[in-house]
Amino acid sequence: MIKKLIRKSWIILLSGIFFIIACDKVNFFSRPYVAIVNGSKIYLDEYQIKLAQKKSMLSKELLLNHDNHAKRIEEEVLESIITEKIMYLRAQELNLTVSSGELEKRVNEIRNEYGTGFSNIFIQEKLSFEQWIEALKTEMLFEKLIAVDVNARINVSEGEAEDYFAEHRDKYKAEPKVRVAQIVVRDSAAARLALQRLNAGADFFSVAREESIGPEARRGGDLGFITRRIMPDPLDETIFNLRLNEISPIVQSPYGFHIFKILEIKPAKVNNFTESKEEVIAHIRANKEEVAFSTWLETLKAKAVIKKEYSVLRNKLK
Secondary structure, eight states, X not given: OHHHHHHHHHHHHTTOOOSOOXXXXXXXXXXXXXXXXXXXXXXXXXXXXXXXXXXHTSOHHHHHHOHHHHHHHHHHHHHHHHHHHXXXXXXXXXXXXXXXXXXXXXXXXXXXXXXXXXXXXXXXXXXXXXXXHHHXXXXXXXXXXXXXXXXGGOOOOHHHHHHHHHHSGGGGEEOOEEEEEEEEESSHXXXXXXXXXXXXXXOHHHHHHHHOOSGGGGGTTEEEEEOTTSSOTTHHHHHTTOOTTOXXXXXXXXXXXXEEEEEEEEOOEEOOHHHHHHHHHHHHHHHHHHHHHHHHHHHHHHHOOEEEOXXXXXXXXX
16 A cells, blocks of 8 residues: 555656656657757657646646646646656666566456556546557656665664654554455345344355355355444444444345345454554655655756757647
């Protein structure tokens, strides 16, 4: 989770990563460019692609009726491309690359995570598969760059973690948890039959394995431990009002008709430092990484030699 939050924070700072970085592999004499960063050109067509992607996310009315807003968007897009170029050149300076094996592994991880919805990624982002692959490769390169050039220098001592925990002890309360099993079926008639069997003394796990359509049915309906607000209402309300070993009435949701049984209850408590140590260190590290990233990026920008071609920018849509 922490890794995902860190990753999200720097992607937001870059104002979106789905852009193909120019590598200057094609440099026709007549190909106009909008900026030069440390001797590397950002071409007009690349800028127009990114600008079109950004504008497609905004309403036409906003862009047509607010000139200042449209100009601000154009400047923000150029700045984001310049930032990406600076980072890309830094990665080149450190000889960082993404191998085909690393890329294939990440693609397979994402494909497995999304399952049948994998192809929807390209539709939502309005990208071809090839564009998405290039964007993913760039994202992975930047992750590697930040890991090497920023995060590797960050340390969190145990004493630092203890001091933080002492000042923020209330943040590390363990919420009440219940271990719950469920039987979920598609229609109310099947739910009533299942509840009748349970009321007649049938074993909950056996009925779940035989009747439930949920993926946890093979485990006798065991969902494991959950906290409040994990399940949608009214399921959440029903579960957390049950006593140990109590079987619920039938509860309807968009997923079907549910019957629950509470298998175990863990009350709320305040964790000690040993129990919270890993989470505390991860939290401090995440904060340090975010601050360090901002400082590192500003330093790179300050050192960069940037020249914007305003004459080309003024005529970009002609």
